[in-house]
Amino acid sequence: xxxxxxxxxxxxxxxxxxxxxxxxxxxxxxxxxxxxxxxxxxxxxxxxxxxxxxxxxxxxxxxxxxxxxxxxxxxxxxxxxxxxxxxxxxxxxxxxxxxxxxxxxxxxxxxxxxxxxxxxxxxxxxxxxxxxxxxxxxxxxxxxxxxxxxxxxxxxxxxxxxxxxxxxxxxxxxxxxxxxxxxxxxxxxxxxxxxxxxxxxxxxxxxxxxxxxxxxxxxxxxxxxxxxxxxxxxxxxxxxxxxxxxxxxxxxxxxxxxxxxxxxxxxxxxxxxxxxxxxxxxxxxxxxxxxxxxxxxxxxxxxxxxxxxxxxx
Numbered sequence: 001x002x003x004x005x006x007x008x009x010x011x012x013x014x015x016x017x018x019x020x021x022x023x024x025x026x027x028x029x030x031x032x033x034x035x036x037x038x039x040x041x042x043x044x045x046x047x048x049x050x051x052x053x054x055x056x057x058x059x060x061x062x063x064x065x066x067x068x069x070x071x072x073x074x075x076x077x078x079x080x081x082x083x084x085x086x087x088x089x090x091x092x093x094x095x096x097x098x099x100x101x102x103x104x105x106x107x108x109x110x111x112x113x114x115x116x117x118x119x120x121x122x123x124x125x126x127x128x129x130x131x132x133x134x135x136x137x138x139x140x141x142x143x144x145x146x147x148x149x150x151x152x153x154x155x156x157x158x159x160x161x162x163x164x165x166x167x168x169x170x171x172x173x174x175x176x177x178x179x180x181x182x183x184x185x186x187x188x189x190x191x192x193x194x195x196x197x198x199x200x201x202x203x204x205x206x207x208x209x210x211x212x213x214x215x216x217x218x219x220x221x222x223x224x225x226x227x228x229x230x231x232x233x234x235x236x237x238x239x240x241x242x243x244x245x246x247x248x249x250x251x252x253x254x255x256x257x258x259x260x261x262x263x264x265x266x267x268x269x270x271x272x273x274x275x276x277x278x279x280x281x282x283x284x285x286x287x288x289x290x291x292x293x294x295x296x297x298x299x300x301x302x303x304x305x306x307x308x309x310x311x312x313x
Contacts, residue, residue: 011035014043018056021100025090026051046105053105054089058098065091065099066146071226072101073145074202077134083127084222108213108221116218117209121250123220124212125257128242132234134202143200143231155198158232165190168281177284177300178277189274193233201234207242235260236268240275248310277303 015035023029032048033056041064042057059068068091075085086103093099111120136143138152140162146152159165169187172178178186204211204226211225230237235258243251255265280303287295301307 011043014058015045017058017098018043018045018047018100021056021058021102022047022049022054025102053107055103055105056100057103058100060098062093062099065093066142067227068099068101070141070145070229074226074229077202078131078223078226081130081134083130084220086222086224086226106213106222106224108215110210111212111214111218111220112209114214114218116214118250118253120209120212120214120218120220121246122253122257124207124209124223124242125254126259127220127223128204128207128235128238128254129258131204131207132201132238136200136202136231139200139230139232141228141230143202155200155233156194159190159194165278168278171281171284171288172303175284175288175296177280177296177303179304182304186274186278189270190278193271198233200231203230203232203234203238205230205238205241207238208245233271236271237275239268240272240279243272244276 015033019029019033022033026049028050030047030049034046036044036046036055041061042059045056045058047054047056057068059065071086072088072091075088078085079087086106088101088103090102091099092101111117114120138144139155139158140153143152153162166187169183172183173180204223205228206225207223212223213221215221239255239258243254246254280299284296284299286292287299
């Protein structure tokens with residue numbers, strides 16, 4: 001969200017809109033409504049109401065209605081499967097107006113620095129396994145929830161036209177983040193998946209501690225932020241993101257919670273590593289745009305294996 005969108009006059013406009021949305025849905029105005037600064041494209045408001053505590057998210061981007069609908073579908077499915085998640089009460093877009101969503105407010109704190117972090121990580125692995133067990137149709141951002149005639153993508157279609165993996169590889173070469181040899185190896189690893197019979201599954205696509213809300217005792221209250229969930233190959237794609245921020249011991253806790261042992265992980269390693277490296281392209285592109293040469297140098301070190309203390313490259 002840019003600075004102009006954060007101007008007080010704009011916030012006042014969306015606060016009033018949130019007030020109207022709540023009154024329309026519940027029949028009574030909110031008792032209190034507080035703006036929550038969000039780093040994304042939504043205006044977010046915490047609402048106290050006689051009916052309970054809620055969150056209203058409004059997006060100035062009319063196309064975000066699709067992401068909201070996807071989040072509604074995904075949270076309903078995972079809750080049915082036993083995964084604690086955001087309860088989405090309503091997704092709507094009135095004629096010629098911004099899309100909005102009402103969710104029940106989750107009480108708790110972000111799990112990142114909780115004293116029970118290790119137990120939480122193990123439990124996250126268990127929930128990741130449940131999420132990934134939900135079978136879907138098609139690959140990418142548009143899958144079962146889509147009812148607007150969107151043609152579901154094949155795996156090859158997703159790689160080329162949505163994930164754009166070849167374009168990502170060229171970015172690594174253009175800015176000398178990876179060698180030609182490394183890029184060739186990545187391409188080979190991804191291309192080998194084209195001949196596999198892959199059944200798509202639901203993945204959260206950002207199942208990290210920052211998206212896990214816990215109570216004081218470290219019990220997981222909800223896994224949040226489902227807007228970017230995908231239908232793709234699991235568990236490799238999910239694990240490539242979920243394991244990224246964790247220490248080596250925490251990685252073991254997560255995969256143990258998931259139900260994977262060393263024998264199961266070994267054949268996945270190349271693809272998991274390939275997904276992780278290629279997903280760095282977004283961050284590299286941002287660093288290029290702002291000419292952050294220090295960050296680019298750090299990416300070169302990291303992705304060349306310079307910080308890998310556990311294996312001989």
